Amino acid sequence: MGPREPDKGGRGRAIVVASALTATFILGLLVSRAPSVAAAGVTIHLYGRFMTPTGWSVTPGSESDPGPLISVNRGDHVTMQLTSEDGTPHIFWIDYDNDGTIDAGEPQSLQFTGSTSFTFDALQAGTFTYWCAIHKPVMRGTWVTNASDITPPTIASVAAVPARQAPGGFVNLSAGVTDDTAVTTVSVHVVGPALDVNLTMARGALDEWYLNRTYESPGAYSFTIWAGDARGNVQSRGGSFSIGTTEGGSFDYGPLLIVSISVISATLGLLIWVSRRRR
Numbered sequence: 001m002g003p004r005e006p007d008k009g010g011r012g013r014a015i016v017v018a019s020a021l022t023a024t025f026i027l028g029l030l031v032s033r034a035p036s037v038a039a040a041g042v043t044i045h046l047y048g049r050f051m052t053p054t055g056w057s058v059t060p061g062s063e064s065d066p067g068p069l070i071s072v073n074r075g076d077h078v079t080m081q082l083t084s085e086d087g088t089p090h091i092f093w094i095d096y097d098n099d100g101t102i103d104a105g106e107p108q109s110l111q112f113t114g115s116t117s118f119t120f121d122a123l124q125a126g127t128f129t130y131w132c133a134i135h136k137p138v139m140r141g142t143w144v145t146n147a148s149d150i151t152p153p154t155i156a157s158v159a160a161v162p163a164r165q166a167p168g169g170f171v172n173l174s175a176g177v178t179d180d181t182a183v184t185t186v187s188v189h190v191v192g193p194a195l196d197v198n199l200t201m202a203r204g205a206l207d208e209w210y211l212n213r214t215y216e217s218p219g220a221y222s223f224t225i226w227a228g229d230a231r232g233n234v235q236s237r238g239g240s241f242s243i244g245t246t247e248g249g250s251f252d253y254g255p256l257l258i259v260s261i262s263v264i265s266a267t268l269g270l271l272i273w274v275s276r277r278r279r
């Protein structure tokens, strides 16, 4: 052992630790991106008046009828801050089913002559009319709740072919990935003997993504496929394969060996018994 040997080992360990930390960091990034698409808190300040100029506005003194188009995303937690600018009472209300009357479950404020606020979750996607319930059919506007993509891609199938391969041979990792909008990235994290890598998968036919490459070190390998959509929703699914040195594919010689030993032992025992009886 030369004096450099311990240093070499230390550097090797440092590289392993660095790789592990990098993998953890990338994994952390992928995981931490998932909740960022969750509902946002949205505050909308709306000014209203019945006396000229009649209508609604997001800035004081510039009301119009119809008022401004208001747009939020489904799942948003919406706070409406409402101010009456003409000293007359108003009630803000979104007519989800367009029947002209306030129904249970439709967002509505208390009656206000000064200022008020109320909150609701924009769970119903679509285009609606918002009103002042008191001054309808004036004091109206268009409300849009966008059907935002909050669901991650679906990884329907995962495969490693062949599941057992000789060192240096190709293993094709594949996954069927779909999304309600579009799958934008599919990567795979492969961990095996002396290997810990994040690799980009290529798009094959239609919804099929794959990574075909070789592995040198014999042993067990596990992999996790990560799929993301345009909104940053992420889904993962895992699998495994192995790299071995036997040519017999996945055949298990264990049970055959046990049976063989049993048969040989029994035969030997019988032979000994027979030979003793003859004496």
Ligand SMILES: [Cu+2]
Binding pocket: 048, 049, 050, 089, 090, 091, 132, 133, 134, 135, 139
């Ligand atoms: Cu009003």
